Amino acid sequence: MRPEQQQGEMILADGWDANADAWIEWTRRGLDSYNTHKLAFLPLIPPPGRLTIDVGAGEGRVSRELQARGHRVLAIDRSLTMSRSAATHPEVPVPAVVANAVNLPLPDATADCAVAFMSLHDIDNVEMAIAEIGRVLAVGGKLVMAIVHPLNSAGAFDQARYVIRDSYTEARNYTTTRTREGLSMTYHGIHRPLQVYTEALADAGLVIERLREHASDDPDDKWSRIPLFMHIVASRTA
Template sequence: MRSHLAEGWDANAAAWIEWTRRGLDSYRTHKLAFLPLIPRPGRLTVDIGAGEGRVSRELRASGHRVLAIDRSPTMTRAAATHPEEPVPAVVADATQLPLPDAAADCAVAFMCLHDIDDVVPAIAEAGRILAPDGKLVLAIVHPLNSAGHFEPDGSFVIPDAYTQARHYATTRTRDDLSMTYHGIHRPLQTYTEAIADAGLVIERLREYGSDDPADKWYRVPLFLHIVASRPAVGSG
């Protein structure tokens, strides 16, 4: 199955690896809100859309047995051959995870689901590999963020229908590097319905933005964090 978003990210993989390893994205602050949502280590934690392995390395350092999964061969190789903290990593599509049913206690999808063309089957796969009481912990670009933009006068504009999915590519330049993000805007309901259809129950939904009232992103959330669980057998 062809994936336009995966192809875009693989084409920019070398730039992304350098971009994130030099700390030019928001991860250093964003992770402080996200990582505490991940449960204690269990049998297996699967890092879906792991990229070059930054979350996997954090999880291994805190005692998790981690398997990193990404569709990009370049990203996966970078995760597996990190010079200081290599992680077990395999190339696979998020819609066809190479694991049996109920194999994992936790599935993490950090800032990747909005970069996946077929997000509904990807969430279904995350649900499939979770054991009873297992958790799916995800972070995405907040749908308000991906729906609109700030004008020079400070107003926030949503130029097209919030409810309609659409692809986007955003290029950012910092220091001497340029990085293009490929993603797809989807309304929040797309994610919440997919989570419900996967047999998972949302436990937490948190919006993340700036803590600085002078920052424009204090007014509009940047990211969305969700924790969902597979009910234990016989619960309810």
């Protein structure tokens, strides 16, 4: 067991690390969900300050967007492959560090903004990760996060009906494999009820300012009836 590892803590991270090369190609081909809701997510991020951290940055897609908007960005990901990919991007490299989200390598009150785009539902100990984000944010700093909407991860469509076969209120791990353009990508995540996130934010001293649900814009798409993603802005008040 690694020194920073609690029992069972790294299962999801190991799954993502094992798929890192596929994820980098998947993302850079535009096969992931980023383009479907980044136009709703990016405007929630405040103007540049001293430091913006991208927690669970992966290969750096959001970090590059932020850097282009004038942010001084530090991309943080546990995967060496992912972090190296962000730091060596052929067109827009970004500063990146290999680190665990539950032990961020920053002093207290260092960052003005923390971004966690589609990463917190892939972290086993989300309470500790959010507490760490709260620790490194300065007073007035903001966490802008996107997660798989808990209704999305709770169930699935059975033809026209949306069915939750297991408990919405109980956390459970899941894997989802998608294949597009001859490439397969396996996602590793945890379904959690919304309350897990809101309680973790409250315990970290972060106050929710905005909570938005993102569904498909296509009225003929079944996912226009059930939200796919959730965007939250929370600020550190003290």
